[in-house]
Amino acid sequence: xxxxxxxxxxxxxxxxxxxxxxxxxxxxxxxxxxxxxxxxxxxxxxxxxxxxxxxxxxxxxxxxxxxxxxxxxxxxxxxxxxxxxxxxxxxxxxxxxxxxxxxxxxxxxxxxxxxxxxxxxxxxxxxxxxxxxxxx
Amino acid sequence: xxxxxxxxxxxxxxxxxxxxxxxxxxxxxxxxxxxxxxxxxxxxxxxxxxxxxxxxxxxxxxxxxxxxxxxxxxxxxxxxxxxxxxxxxxxxxxxxxxxxxxxxxxxxxxxxxxxxxxxxxxxxxxxxxxxxxxxxxxxxxxxxxxxxxxxxxxxxxxxxxxxxxxxxxxxxxxxxxxxxxxxxxxxxxxxxxxxxxxxxxxxxxxxxxxxxxxxxxxxxxxxxxxxxxxxxxxxxxxxxxxxxxxxxxxxxxxxxxxxxxxxxxxxxxxxxxxxxxxxxxxxxxxxxxxxxxxxxxxxxxxxxxxxxxxxxxxxxxxxxxxxxxxxxxxxxxxxxxxxxxxxxxxxxxxxxxxx
Numbered sequence: 001x002x003x004x005x006x007x008x009x010x011x012x013x014x015x016x017x018x019x020x021x022x023x024x025x026x027x028x029x030x031x032x033x034x035x036x037x038x039x040x041x042x043x044x045x046x047x048x049x050x051x052x053x054x055x056x057x058x059x060x061x062x063x064x065x066x067x068x069x070x071x072x073x074x075x076x077x078x079x080x081x082x083x084x085x086x087x088x089x090x091x092x093x094x095x096x097x098x099x100x101x102x103x104x105x106x107x108x109x110x111x112x113x114x115x116x117x118x119x120x121x122x123x124x125x126x127x128x129x130x131x132x133x134x135x136x
Numbered sequence: 137x138x139x140x141x142x143x144x145x146x147x148x149x150x151x152x153x154x155x156x157x158x159x160x161x162x163x164x165x166x167x168x169x170x171x172x173x174x175x176x177x178x179x180x181x182x183x184x185x186x187x188x189x190x191x192x193x194x195x196x197x198x199x200x201x202x203x204x205x206x207x208x209x210x211x212x213x214x215x216x217x218x219x220x221x222x223x224x225x226x227x228x229x230x231x232x233x234x235x236x237x238x239x240x241x242x243x244x245x246x247x248x249x250x251x252x253x254x255x256x257x258x259x260x261x262x263x264x265x266x267x268x269x270x271x272x273x274x275x276x277x278x279x280x281x282x283x284x285x286x287x288x289x290x291x292x293x294x295x296x297x298x299x300x301x302x303x304x305x306x307x308x309x310x311x312x313x314x315x316x317x318x319x320x321x322x323x324x325x326x327x328x329x330x331x332x333x334x335x336x337x338x339x340x341x342x343x344x345x346x347x348x349x350x351x352x353x354x355x356x357x358x359x360x361x362x363x364x365x366x367x368x369x370x371x372x373x374x375x376x377x378x379x380x381x382x383x384x385x386x387x388x389x390x391x392x393x394x395x396x397x398x399x400x401x402x403x404x405x406x407x408x409x410x411x412x413x414x415x416x417x418x419x420x421x422x423x424x425x426x427x428x429x430x431x432x433x434x435x436x437x438x439x440x441x442x443x444x445x446x447x448x449x450x451x452x453x454x455x456x457x458x459x460x461x462x463x464x465x466x467x468x469x470x471x472x473x474x475x476x477x478x479x480x481x482x483x484x485x486x487x488x489x490x491x
Contacts, residue, residue: 016418048460115352
């Protein structure tokens with residue numbers, strides 16, 4: 001799934017196969033970004049939203065698979081503290097970063113976050129993927 | 137013409153009817169069924185008043201061949217099949233085949249009434265069993281051996297499952313008989329999703345599955361039935377729970393689709409990290425009695441009606457359903473509901489999907 005077919009084509013891509021292949025070859029984050037691109041090209045494709053949600057769901061599931069579960073305490077990474085200009089954070093990610101103090105665990109962050117539980121965890125997983133935070 | 141001679145021999149009514157509702161040609165069976173003058177109901181079927189049009193006009197408006205519809209004609213039910221467009225008359229015309237399905241529908245109605253009665257009779261004693269189990273398990277002073285407590289809890293779970301199956305059968309019989317009536321009122325979708333998640337949170341915890349909300353509070357309202365939409369979401373989450381292993385995740389989300397600044401529709405997703413559905417089975421799961429070949433991880437089968445009921449509820453709200461699934465990765469059930477004006481209230485009825 002390294003490129004998205006033209007939306008002018010009336011043939012709907014075989015999302016299940018494309019997404020499964022992409023997952024195997026490139027992993028969840030690459031697949032997620034490609035699906036986001038595809039959403040722009042196929043805005044009315046309802047099943048495409050479903051595939052995007054499957055990938056987001058797996059990202060959050062993997063994040064929750066931490067041995068400490070919701071008791072895990074995220075910390076800001078050294079790289080973020082010394083070179084935070086490199087990180088191009090969204091407003092939601094920026095707000096969550098402001099909550100991370102090295103003491104609050106995921107359970108407490110979920111309570112303090114103004115966003116829904118899933119969005120909070122997804123953003124934290126993204127921050128971890130981008131190495132802005134670590135979850136030891 | 138040979139075609140006309142063949143049609144004259146057929147015992148099913150066939151006629152060529154023009155856009156004004158005039159019969160251009162009919163076979164003897166048509167005349168036997170509807171009499172020599174079928175003008176009254178044909179005029180009604182061909183009327184166009186304002187934005188409304190009679191069923192006959194649909195065959196002219198949509199322009200596709202081999203479509204069918206089911207109509208009431210003089211107290212009887214007919215399945216009308218569009219055979220072809222006919223352009224040899226001054227006014228556009230269509231050749232229609234009429235099949236009397238009155239007896240078939242009456243039998244279905246009788247079957248549906250019988251099912252509804254049986255289901256109703258089963259619910260009473262089962263409610264009594266559930267109440268008794270709940271009472272015994274809620275008595276803090278009762279010193280029950282842990283083995284008996286486990287057994288009673290198991291009995292409670294099974295009775296809940298049985299009640300779920302009975303309710304599905306009841307809804308199904310109502311859909312089949314056309315009496316699955318829903319209120320049309322402004323519905324806060326965020327509230328519906330929250331209620332559905334809350335009602336299954338305990339079950340998810342027991343099964344060691346994460347169940348998370350994935351929507352904000354700013355989801356617009358839709359017009360429909362709070363009760364039925366909640367039931368649809370509960371059905372979807374319950375279904376996901378059956379196929380999601382321990383430490384898995386189910387998320388219930390909602391996204392607003394806008395046309396410029398105006399909310400146009402809401403897309404609700406119930407997504408799990410379960411075993412997924414085989415590609416060959418994906419398109420069948422919304423049909424009645426169809427279940428995926430996967431075995432439930434929590435034991436016990438279903439009626440195969442849960443997702444069919446969801447589809448009927450969603451379609452009665454003017455929405456659509458679809459499913460995305462990757463074997464071994466997960467499944468996402470997707471519902472799209474139109475955002476309508478709050479003035480559009482009243483009553484809607486779920487109709488079974490023909491064919």
